[in-house]
Amino acid sequence: MIFLVLSGPSLEENLKTLNQCRNHIDGAELRADFLDNPFAEDIAGFFRRLPGLPLILTLRRPRDGGRLALPEDERERLFLRCINAGDFRYVDIEEDAHLPAVEARAREKGAQIIRSFHDFEGVPEDLAARVRSLARQEGDIPKAAVMPKSCRGLERIIDAARELSGFKKILLGMGEYGFATRALAAKLGSYLTFASSGEEEPAPGLVSAKTLDEVYRCRKQGPETRVFGIIGRPILHSRSPHIHNAAYARLRIDAVYVPFHIDSVQSFLPVMKKLGVRGLSVTSPFKEDIMPFCSHLEDAAKIIGACNTVVSGDEGLWGYNTDAEGFLAPLVERFPGGLSGLNAAVIGAGGAARSAVYALMSSGSNVLVLNRTKARAEKLAKDMALSFGEGQKSVLYAGLDREGFLLLDDYRGLIVNATTLGMHPHEDEDPLAGHDFRGDETLYDMVYSPRETLFLKRAALKGCSRVYGEEMLLAQAHRQFFLHTGESLHTVPAHGAHGGKT
């Protein structure tokens, strides 16, 4: 179940928020500690306008992350005022709070007690035992909100969830490492998960009700739901979950794809195993780190030196690189005669450049690599020359300087930006600033956020053909989806593919 956290300054504001999110939630938590004037609010009137929606009453103290800086007897008075005026389905009382009158009145009115504890510093070793000990009476719901600060912390939450399977509880991780526990709440057996109202997440880990419902389909998950995901750091603003989850929904696949903010591949592997993650997308900075953990690597990944897709099977992890194929996909239409013999330039020498050079050379193009740090361009060119051996195609390199610009004229059939220039937050930067296009070039920007970079805007003014990074992003996701699920994505429109990161 998805419960919306109501943290507005007045009940009127909270009602507006509720009405906006109503279709995406099963209930709400009234954080009465956020109300500007809680003693003056019309709680009974609030309930009259909300028939049937289960509500949790919470009056959090500052030490538990709340705003109610009142002496405990005043807090008790406010609790009783709210409980008497409204039909709360649940009342949240912290594990160490001594409020017998509140508990008694809540039970009299048929509310269940949520007995909560919060750890903002980490995840206790004995989390499962702590949760078990919280319930004092039959019907109480224990709640633990803890702050994993590494994959190890996340693993502890998963261990506790497994140990407490079948036991009614709310068990959630906070922060970036805890995000997966919120998106996978039903799969992990948490009674409910909390959500914010906004499109934008107000804090790392707290995601909007619409996103939890529509993207992660929290209300449809069950123990059998297959888990896929993307590992990276940072990762919570990745657009990949929007692409993959939309495709599962469209093809009616019982699966969910979640972002995992991780500290290292090694420490993530136990999490992967315990959650039964079937496949991963891998992004910065782990595309190389994952390779030693793969028992099989396809040639493209070996030659490019990076793996962006992993499939977990009986024989271990299989590693792939879908960037090269994704890179080529939009060029099929632009170059109907093929790329053989084309003179193409790639600007950059990082992972994206390596996949572009590999893809172009595999297709028979001659490539010029230009990079700010010439030594990296040299290394890339030499690595590729060694991998492809002597043949019809060649690879040259130069710095991103006068020498490079002179060579560029002969390689302008296709010019690829594989640097981070132009990408948010470097929107006003152009990898070829000062270089005039003639108008007969095809320009390909691997950057996809923003869609129209300065590089492509300048190209448009000269009448050049353009290829958008977003086209590659979708094409590489198509192959990942196929590797993960064995199903084809070609008929699925990729909703939400604009902006963000892989």
Ligand code: NAP
């Ligand atoms: P990376 O490994 O960090 O490489 C960054 C490259 O940018 C390096 O060649 C670096 O040059 C160059 N660079 C950075 N700042 C520069 C500056 N001020 N002036 C000149 N050159 C500069 O990054 P990556 O993983 O290859 O990714 C590059 C871009 O491709 C990113 O925007 C990424 O989002 C995009 N990408 C898109 C897709 C897609 O599906 N569309 C897939 C993968 C990547 P030095 O070597 O001199 O530092």
